[in-house]
Amino acid sequence: MIELIPFKADLHADLLFKWRQQPDITRFMYSQKPISPKGHLKWADRVVNDPSHVQWVIEFRSRPVGAASLSGIDDENLRAEYGMYIADTGARLMGAGAAAEFLALDEAFYKLKLHKISSEVFATNEAPIRMHLRMGYVQEGILRQHARFENEWIDVHRLSILQKEWAEKRPSLKKLLGKLLTNAIDL
Amino acid sequence: MLVQQTIKKLFSQALSEAEQPVPDKFEDSLVLLESGLDSLGFAILVSQLENELNYDPFTLMEEPVYPSTYGEFVEIYERFKDHAS
Numbered sequence: 001m002i003e004l005i006p007f008k009a010d011l012h013a014d015l016l017f018k019w020r021q022q023p024d025i026t027r028f029m030y031s032q033k034p035i036s037p038k039g040h041l042k043w044a045d046r047v048v049n050d051p052s053h054v055q056w057v058i059e060f061r062s063r064p065v066g067a068a069s070l071s072g073i074d075d076e077n078l079r080a081e082y083g084m085y086i087a088d089t090g091a092r093l094m095g096a097g098a099a100a101e102f103l104a105l106d107e108a109f110y111k112l113k114l115h116k117i118s119s120e121v122f123a124t125n126e127a128p129i130r131m132h133l134r135m136g137y138v139q140e141g142i143l144r145q146h147a148r149f150e151n152e153w154i155d156v157h158r159l160s161i162l163q164k165e166w167a168e169k170r171p172s173l174k175k176l177l178g179k180l181l182t183n184a185i186d187l
Numbered sequence: 188m189l190v191q192q193t194i195k196k197l198f199s200q201a202l203s204e205a206e207q208p209v210p211d212k213f214e215d216s217l218v219l220l221e222s223g224l225d226s227l228g229f230a231i232l233v234s235q236l237e238n239e240l241n242y243d244p245f246t247l248m249e250e251p252v253y254p255s256t257y258g259e260f261v262e263i264y265e266r267f268k269d270h271a272s
Contacts, residue, residue: 061251086226090253093219094245095230130205131225173227178234179243 001180002099004068004107007055009044015057016044016067019087028085028125030147054107058086058100065091068104070112078115080108098131099180102173105135106185109163116162122147123155136169137161190264193239198222198257201232215258222257240264241271 007016017040019025026032035043047055052073058066066086073080082104086092108114119137121129133139137159145153161169174181195213202209207223224232237243244267245251254260 061246063251089220089255090251092226093229093253093255094233095226095228097226098230101226127225131227134205134225134227176227176231176234179237180230180234 001061001182002096002103003059003183004056004100004103005059005064007044007047007057007067009041009048012057012064013041013044015064016040019067019085022087025085025087027149028122032149052080054112056100056104058084058091058096060088060091060094060096060099063088063091065096066100068100070104070108070114070117073112073114078113080112080114080117082108082117082119095177095180097128098135099177101131101135102170102177102181103184105161105166106170109166110185110187114163116160118158118160120146121157121159122149123157124149129157129159132159132161135161135173136165138165190240190268191261194236194261194264197232197235197239198224201228201235204228204231213257215256215261217257219255219257219260236264240268242267244270 017035017037020035020040047053052071054070054073056068057064058068065088066084068084070080070082084097084100084104086097105117108117119132120143121132123142138161140158140160143156143158146156147154174184198213199209202223205224205228233243233245244263247267247270254263
């Protein structure tokens, strides 16, 4: 029911360009600067060709609803940064974000064989912080006044999860998320 | 009535598990995204509702329509209750 589709510039660039301008998405991003179509295509071309970046489009019931990525993949220290947004409000309410993150962590730990995934979440975005903690992430710290939104300084929570922590948490989450994870890999 | 009671019970349970305050009364106007449930909470809630009620209205719809308030959420489950297996 949830799938991570590898990002293809010719298929998905327009969609992500639209999503990246949604105020409910950009308010939790580090950059609030407007993006140009040309700049976006440059970004799309870069991520497709960057071996340290994996970009997905999240599909929920065969409809594209958001985007997820692993960036800064470090093949020496076996770590990467996870980022995601769900642009479709309905899919947010069906738990698409949690299910997509489940699949992305599987990709990170069992396909890419990484050791650690980190994530940064604005303090003002409380629900995803709680979700990460419930999925097994550990808070490493708070980056004080690390971002600025509408002239207000925002703290950013730095969280991470190790492969062994995911391995412990995964079975119970898989059971809880039920049918959303029909595409999850069998371990 | 069974549908409403089941939703209320499982919604309360999901909020408790997420360590969020459980309201005494779930107002129909409660905005779901402001209810305190995170994405994992919603995923678990919908999955558990399917287990208890034996149907998932969101897969039965021809065109997906998603609720924004608690009242709409209950109404969608009520509308499809005859599909319970």
